[in-house]
Amino acid sequence: MNDLSDPSRSTSRLYARLWRWHFFAALIVIPFVLWQSVTGVLYLWHRELASLTHPELISVSVSDERVSYDRQLQSVLAHEPRERLQSIELSDDPARSTVFFFGDTNGLPYPAFVDPHSGAYLGRIESTHWVRGLSRGLHGGWPIQPWGSYLLELGASWAIVMTLTGVFLWWPRNAQGLAGVLYPRLRSGSRIFWRDLHATVGIYFALILMAFLISAMPWTTLWGGEVLGSIQQATNQQSPTRFFFAGGGDPNHAAHHNSAHEQVAGSTQAQRGVTLDQLIQKARAAGARGNLELHPAQHGGPVNVRDDHPRAWDEVWLQLDGNSGEVLTRVVWNDFPLLPKFVSLGIDLHEGHFFGRLNQIFNTLFATALVWLSVTGFMGWYKRRPRGGLSAPPRRELQFPRAVIVTSVILCIALPLLGASVLVIALLDRALGRALPNAA
Numbered sequence: 001m002n003d004l005s006d007p008s009r010s011t012s013r014l015y016a017r018l019w020r021w022h023f024f025a026a027l028i029v030i031p032f033v034l035w036q037s038v039t040g041v042l043y044l045w046h047r048e049l050a051s052l053t054h055p056e057l058i059s060v061s062v063s064d065e066r067v068s069y070d071r072q073l074q075s076v077l078a079h080e081p082r083e084r085l086q087s088i089e090l091s092d093d094p095a096r097s098t099v100f101f102f103g104d105t106n107g108l109p110y111p112a113f114v115d116p117h118s119g120a121y122l123g124r125i126e127s128t129h130w131v132r133g134l135s136r137g138l139h140g141g142w143p144i145q146p147w148g149s150y151l152l153e154l155g156a157s158w159a160i161v162m163t164l165t166g167v168f169l170w171w172p173r174n175a176q177g178l179a180g181v182l183y184p185r186l187r188s189g190s191r192i193f194w195r196d197l198h199a200t201v202g203i204y205f206a207l208i209l210m211a212f213l214i215s216a217m218p219w220t221t222l223w224g225g226e227v228l229g230s231i232q233q234a235t236n237q238q239s240p241t242r243f244f245f246a247g248g249g250d251p252n253h254a255a256h257h258n259s260a261h262e263q264v265a266g267s268t269q270a271q272r273g274v275t276l277d278q279l280i281q282k283a284r285a286a287g288a289r290g291n292l293e294l295h296p297a298q299h300g301g302p303v304n305v306r307d308d309h310p311r312a313w314d315e316v317w318l319q320l321d322g323n324s325g326e327v328l329t330r331v332v333w334n335d336f337p338l339l340p341k342f343v344s345l346g347i348d349l350h351e352g353h354f355f356g357r358l359n360q361i362f363n364t365l366f367a368t369a370l371v372w373l374s375v376t377g378f379m380g381w382y383k384r385r386p387r388g389g390l391s392a393p394p395r396r397e398l399q400f401p402r403a404v405i406v407t408s409v410i411l412c413i414a415l416p417l418l419g420a421s422v423l424v425i426a427l428l429d430r431a432l433g434r435a436l437p438n439a440a
């Protein structure tokens with residue numbers, strides 16, 4: 001009797017085969033998950049960490065006196081290289097310093113701080129000690145770009161495979177009650193114990209993990225830059241702010257992967273007929289509210305301004321003429337096509353902005369759950385490995401169901417790095433798999 005005429009045997013073989021691919025996915029994904037969880041949590045709490053480690057730079061004494069932004073700029077440029085100025089963050093909190101960002105030779109930005117009330121230069125934080133820039137860079141693949149981004153994209157792609165196969169492996173077939181389905185069985189031996197700890201927690205976070213992975217893909221070099229970019233261009237769904245930063249692309253993508261090799265040339269006062277204060281007044285008059293993020297003119301181009309809010313639909317994006325201060329472009333939420341709106345919302349949720357502190361706490365719990373899944377998944381495999389050996393789960397020959405084939409083909413086409421790596425692994429598995437001992 002063949003597998004197709006014996007549903008139970010076919011299901012058993014499919015389970016074993018997908019478990020094997022779940023194992024292969026885990027080999028790639030676990031390092032990715034641990035790396036992204038740690039760097040992501042550090043970035044989530046960078047403001048709080050900076051306030052704890054450098055309060056003398058972040059906080060200032062409030063005074064009725066306030067000096068001009070041009071004077072603050074000159075104060076910081078007396079200590080930092082003018083040609084490496086990347087951006088300026090202006091806080092509407094009088095107890096906060098003004099922050100000027102510069103690029104260093106390591107490929108990371110670093111902040112320098114000025115007291116807005118006295119105009120005094122307060123100091124700088126080295127890029128390798130600044131949690132926000134360092135964690136963002138490491139989370140995005142620094143310092144081995146573009147290969148770092150390719151590796152992270154590969155990890156994210158395989159995490160999608162791991163999630164889908166994990167849901168199949170968890171799916172109740174002959175369950176009697178909710179034990180082992182929604183909560184772990186505690187008295188069924190160590191193998192079942194670790195399997196249930198992994199599966200029951202994983203199913204609660206499966207949908208959330210998929211959302212995080214999908215929201216991260218637009219930041220990647222290949223899929224985000226080439227695949228998504230081509231789709232947006234073909235469907236006329238390009239972001240209206242794609243030209244706001246050097247090199248184009250989604251502005252949130254550019255901000256997330258800010259690097260020193262994309263340095264700003266010149267200062268906000270170089271070769272300009274308006275002052276920094278006048279530019280800020282123009283931006284405020286055009287509707288920019290709250291904290292501002294200002295990117296000085298690059299190679300004679302316009303000055304880019306964004307008001308920073310937790311939700312993208314509250315933000316205003318402006319391009320100002322560097323010589324006259326005239327507003328060249330004004331972009332608000334309603335100007336974004338549907339696809340860039342989804343990308344922007346995904347970024348806000350991914351970075352823990354959307355729901356404020358609650359979003360930070362939830363994302364931290366989620367990252368902790370990913371570490372939990374990595375540990376319990378390893379223990380589950382370790383308990384089921386062949387005695388005295390290390391190998392993948394056993395290979396089982398079968399004819400894959402059409403639904404599995406179609407899903408696999410779609411994923412491999414939609415995620416090019418995944419498709420290439422699946423081909424490599426499948427060839428190696430077929431060539432070497434028979435020589436490896438099978439798991440018990």
